[in-house]
Amino acid sequence: MGRQAEEISESVDRGGGDYDPGLYRAAESVPAEPFGGLSDGLRDRYRRDGFLSAGGLIDERRVGEAIAGIDRLIGGGVPGFRGIQWEAGVKGRLADLDLEQRRHAVRKLVYYVDHEPRLHSIAHDPAILALAADLLGAEPELFADQALLKPPGIGREKPWHQDVAYFDVRPGAPVVGLWIALDRTDPGNGCMHVIPGSHRAGPVPHFSRRDFQLCDTDVARDSVVAVPLDPGGCLIFDGLLHHGTPRNTSERRRWALQFHYAPAEAIWRSRDERAAYRERRLAVFGGDGLDVTC
Numbered sequence: 251m252g253r254q255a256e257e258i259s260e261s262v263d264r265g266g267g268d269y270d271p272g273l274y275r276a277a278e279s280v281p282a283e284p285f286g287g288l289s290d291g292l293r294d295r296y297r298r299d300g301f302l303s304a305g306g307l308i309d310e311r312r313v314g315e316a317i318a319g320i321d322r323l324i325g326g327g328v329p330g331f332r333g334i335q336w337e338a339g340v341k342g343r344l345a346d347l348d349l350e351q352r353r354h355a356v357r358k359l360v361y362y363v364d365h366e367p368r369l370h371s372i373a374h375d376p377a378i379l380a381l382a383a384d385l386l387g388a389e390p391e392l393f394a395d396q397a398l399l400k401p402p403g404i405g406r407e408k409p410w411h412q413d414v415a416y417f418d419v420r421p422g423a424p425v426v427g428l429w430i431a432l433d434r435t436d437p438g439n440g441c442m443h444v445i446p447g448s449h450r451a452g453p454v455p456h457f458s459r460r461d462f463q464l465c466d467t468d469v470a471r472d473s474v475v476a477v478p479l480d481p482g483g484c485l486i487f488d489g490l491l492h493h494g495t496p497r498n499t500s501e502r503r504r505w506a507l508q509f510h511y512a513p514a515e516a517i518w519r520s521r522d523e524r525a526a527y528r529e530r531r532l533a534v535f536g537g538d539g540l541d542v543t544c
């Protein structure tokens with residue numbers, strides 16, 4: 251179940267802020283391995299490390315379709331779609347931007363799968379749903395879809411965080427995320443960085459700083475690895491894995507799709523249920539209200 255249409259509106263990001271580049275100084279890069287389905291070895295690795303880096307999860311044709319779908323959403327080709335968040339740097343200038351400039355001004359798109367059949371078909375691809383089912387150990391339901399576009403030059407950092415700190419799903423339920431690169435991604439244009447095994451320590455308090463994030467001093471800097479990907483490659487990751495992305499300091503685009511799946515019975519079905527889950531989530535992850543400091 252996605253969000254209800256009236257809950258989604260176009261917005262401008264509030265911006266991030268300066269950060270210590272040492273937060274993303276990776277000890278190593280994990281190369282993607284061509285993905286041909288889950289084996290016992292890969293399942294064990296997912297449980298141990300909290301992620302898999304899968305080359306070629308979607309093929310070139312689908313990458314092209316995804317890019318065309320995003321272009322259509324940004325270009326205003328879908329009446330009623332409002333899930334665009336612009337980068338803070340373009341605030342006040344949006345009306346002056348032509349289509350090409352707008353393509354490089356979007357931070358993210360949210361809740362689009364019901365507006366774009368090509369993107370819907372990737373998120374609901376039977377092989378992808380089977381992969382999610384296998385890792386969740388339950389029938390999966392897509393409950394969040396985003397396209398994270400980190401534009402050249404202005405795409406800001408997404409500070410270290412755990413995704414489940416953001417989601418109003420039943421506490422303790424397994425969540426699997428798929429982050430699918432549509433461009434080549436590397437540290438220069440803001441690829442994913444993760445801390446292998448960090449999901450096993452469970453929920454960590456988050457604080458409203460540059461974003462809703464882990465305290466910078468809670469990031470295990472010595473264990474950071476970068477996960478560069480080619481187009482169509484995918485980071486498959488546990489909802490508790492510590493991850494983040496540096497800003498895009500390059501002149502290169504870095505578009506990615508992100509889908510999150512959870513067991514159907516863990517997903518909210520009403521506003522009341524969601525509010526209750528939110529209260530329970532913030533009691534665990536809402537660092538500013540807990541007796542901890544950052």
Ligand SMILES: O=C(O)CCC(=O)C(=O)O
Nearest residue numbers: 398400408413494495506
């Ligand atoms: O794509 C990115 O830069 C980071 C995405 C991410 O971690 C998130 O939105 O939770």
